[in-house]
Amino acid sequence: MADPIAALTPRVQQAMAAAFGADWAAADPVIRPANKRQTSADVQVNAAMAAGKRLGRPPREVAQAIVEHLDRGDLVEQVEIAGPGFLNVTFSSAWIARAATALREDDHFGVVRPPRQTVVVDYSSVNAAKEMHVAHLRSAVVGDSLVRTLEYLGHDVIRQNHLGDWGTPFGMLIEHLLDVGEDSDGARLLQSDPNAFYRAARGKFTTAEKAEPAGSAGDFDARSRRRVTLLQAGEEDTLRLWREILELSRVYLNRVYGELDITLTDDDIAGESSYNDELPGICDALQEKGLAVMSEGALCVFLDGYVGRDDKPLPLIVRKSDGGYGYPATDLATIRHRSLDLHADRALYVVGAPQHLHFQMVWETARLAGWIEGTEPIHVQIGNVVGTDGKILRTRSGDLVALQSLVDAAFAKSAEVIADSRPELDAQTRDVISHQVGVAALKYADLSVAHDSGYTFDLDRMVALTGDTGPYLQYATARIRSILARAGVVEPVGPIVLREPAERTLALRLLDFGAVVAQVGETLEPHRLCTYLSDLAQTFSTFYEQCPVVKAEDDEVRESRLALCHLTRAVLVDGLGLLGITAPEQM
RNA sequence: GCCCCCGUAGCUCAGGGGAUAGAGCGUCGCCCUCCGGAGGCGAAAGCGCAGGUUCGAAUCCUGCCGGGGGCACCA
Known part of the structure; x- marks a missing residue:
């Protein structure tokens, strides 16, 4: 029985086809909620104005023709022409009553299942090295709602929690853990207050990085970066520490998901690390296809139309000059996997708005490489959360506000x-x-x-x-x-x-x-x-x-x-x- | 410098090219206060500015002003 607008649509289309010819059968009848200040009708049909233009006839005359050909059935109680050619339609209360009664028997309350799709939804996707803050919450909440809605509609949904478990922050954490000693109080912070542990590592990193002259504050930054390449190369001791830290953050994440009733489970984790083995092949393929070139020691893709500051071409850095892979590489891997392996009709990335440019470049590169087939990649952009002062939520010390607080x-x-x-x-x-x-x-x-x-x-x-x-x-x-x-x-x-x-x-x-x-x-x-x-x-x-x-x-x-x-x-x-x-x- | 997003009521936000732009909170008035007041009805108050396209623009296009974000080795 559906809803009255869905029931009215084909009737108007048939009326238009009968009045003006068969090619009007698919025309949009432009049905909108009625303007309650103008009429007591339920909806207005605005097709006559646009059609009048195409037919070269006065809109009111077109509206009249639609009314004359309209099969009202038991649906339409009243139709009246108003203004320049609006059709104000009042539905039959008896029809509404029957439809509402029928709705009670429908376990999906009138939701009509669309053609079934496979939809991959990448959400939450926090950096496992850090504690979550408000921005992460929003991706998780929006993504989880989309997932629930898409499943309700009957789609095949594949959740992907693209954990940041492989980048520079992990190099920092591992290096810091080695500095303080695995059995130290500092190391125990990793369990009691992971964010404090991260802040300590991060602080050493930025201090070292900004130090003048270079090296005056130690080489923590360089060691951290080297540690990432060791990790990515599969060095045994590094891997062991990595697994320990990752396990702690997995426990932490599951606690948060449970507390907030987010449907993500361990089965949905598809972290950056899981694509590691594919990254060299991706680089080779991009070079073979002539898409990637070496520039300043890094493997880069330069796309038409992307320029940065000073009008210099803007690269997508697939492999860094130190041999490590950044997230352009892993995101090339994700879209390829989601399109060619998972056969997604839509691939949703529920990620912060600031990453828009990144995704545009990654997807264009993937298209050129032939890694997107029949998949529509979509960036569901997540806007910033600000405090009542209009600024991004931060604590007094300047940190982003932790999710838990x-x-x-x-x-x-x-x-x-x-x-x-x-x-x-x-x-x-x-x-x-x-x-x-x-x-x-x-x-x-x-x-x-x-x-x-x-x-x-x-x-x-x-x-x-x-x-x-x-x-x-x-x-x-x-x-x-x-x-x-x-x-x-x-x-x-x-x-x-x-x-x-x-x-x-x-x-x-x-x-x-x-x-x-x-x-x-x-x-x-x-x-x-x-x-x-x-x-x-x-x-x-x-x-x-x-x-x-x-x-x-x-x-x-x-x-x-x-x-x-x-x-x-x-x-x-x-x-x-x-x-x-x-x-x-x-x- | 270039690119993206956003300027709608006092505040927080909706608004799928259609008639006199909506809601919540706040303010003011009236009503009910009988099923758990989540009250109900009504009022005041607004599309940043200037052009353009269109029969019709908050919505599409251009410029300007204002805010946010992004632009080579963090993700």
């Missing part, structure tokens, strides 16, 4: 909120709920603004029970459940009947869910689902205000309204699930 702060806040709103619950129940609420607050704040724009991190706002927040939506589901419980109903059975305008508006909104989810699957924009869910909750609120449910005037109406409540809750719960948010039964 934000997560802890969010949980502390949500615990306050729950303690305040539900003091009668026992502590253990409150703990569970406040954890779910904290996760919802963090994730929804990340997801509800476009992923490529920066967003302002504001704890107080994101945990609020009012406004466009995750906790608000959770609360909505809990309240609805409470209404059903009050009515003594587990699963209402009666058909949905629509008498009041607020009932009709709610039912219509419920029918939009499938199209919204499908759109998110195409445009990869979870914030559209957030907007929808938030609007649905508000629409429900108006309905609930205007239509008594438990105290409805008769049993038929009561049963119908309970069914609307039940359906709204189910859609909210599933929708939140696609965002990676669990809806508590009570809160």
Whole structure:
């Protein structure tokens, strides 16, 4: 039965074909939500204006012809021509009621499965040498929501956690570990406070690197870089230390993923190191194809149209002058693997916006090398997170704010909120709920603004029970459940009947869910689902205000309204699930 | 210097070439306060500037102003 717009589309197309010729059968009818200030209709069909231009006929005349040829069936209640040629269409309430009733039997609530694709999603992808900070959180949250949504749509999704487990930072860590001694207090920091260990290593590295005259602060930078090449060459002692550090960070990552309900597991780890054996071959192939040349000791690809400062050609450095491989090399390997081996239809890279240029160059190189076949590589750009002062979140000492401190702060806040709103619950129940609420607050704040724009991190706002927040939506589901419980109903059975305008508006909104989810699957924009869910909750609120449910005037109406409540809750719960948010039964 | 993204209400953000640009928070007014107030209804307030394309532009194009980011061995 689908949604009314999907049902209307072919009818308008058929009308246009009948009126103006067969080649109009695939024309976009340009159906949009109606302008409520102009009309009480549900949608407007704007095809007549554009068609009038092509046909050389007045738009209103074209609109009239469409109306005359339109098979209204039992779908269209009313059509009227307005303004320059708008068609204002009102759907039949009986049709909406039947569709809403049918929606209750659909375990995917109107989501129509698109042609099945294989979609590789690279997300989280933190540097295993460092502690995670806010920017990593956003990639993980957005990526996980996309993964859940794509799977809901029936696609074959392959998660790829492209861990940074192979680069210069690991050279620093290993070298620092050797400096302090494997059994020292300094080394134990690696377990208790990995970020402090990293900072210590990083500090020595930058000090040595910037030292004037060269070497005055030691050779830590040079040793670290050499250590990376030893690692990449498979030197035994280096590998052993590398594995130890990596194991610790794997444990750390899994703790974070578990805490935040991110679906990544060890099976999804496909770190940089896993491509190591392919890198020499990639370099050889690029040289053989004449794409890569040596420049200043490094193996580089120079692409047309890429210039850097001073108009000098901008290289993609595939192999560094010290023989090590940077991430251009590993990312060439990833796209080749995802296209030629995994046969991805789409390969998503949910990675920070600043890396856009890098991906453009890597993918163009891969195309020229013939390593992309039938795959659309897509950079899902993640914007920066800034504080309320408009700047990138940093601690007083200038470091990026560690993820854990934000997560802890969010949980502390949500615990306050729950303690305040539900003091009668026992502590253990409150703990569970406040954890779910904290996760919802963090994730929804990340997801509800476009992923490529920066967003302002504001704890107080994101945990609020009012406004466009995750906790608000959770609360909505809990309240609805409470209404059903009050009515003594587990699963209402009666058909949905629509008498009041607020009932009709709610039912219509419920029918939009499938199209919204499908759109998110195409445009990869979870914030559209957030907007929808938030609007649905508000629409429900108006309905609930205007239509008594438990105290409805008769049993038929009561049963119908309970069914609307039940359906709204189910859609909210599933929708939140696609965002990676669990809806508590009570809160 | 070149390239990319972004300037929408007091604040945080939506806005798939269509009619008089929306939401949340905040402010003001009214209503309900009976199913857990997540209240409901309404008001004030805005597309950085200047051109262009179009029947029609917040949306597409150009220039300028302002903000963020990127541009050879970090990822």
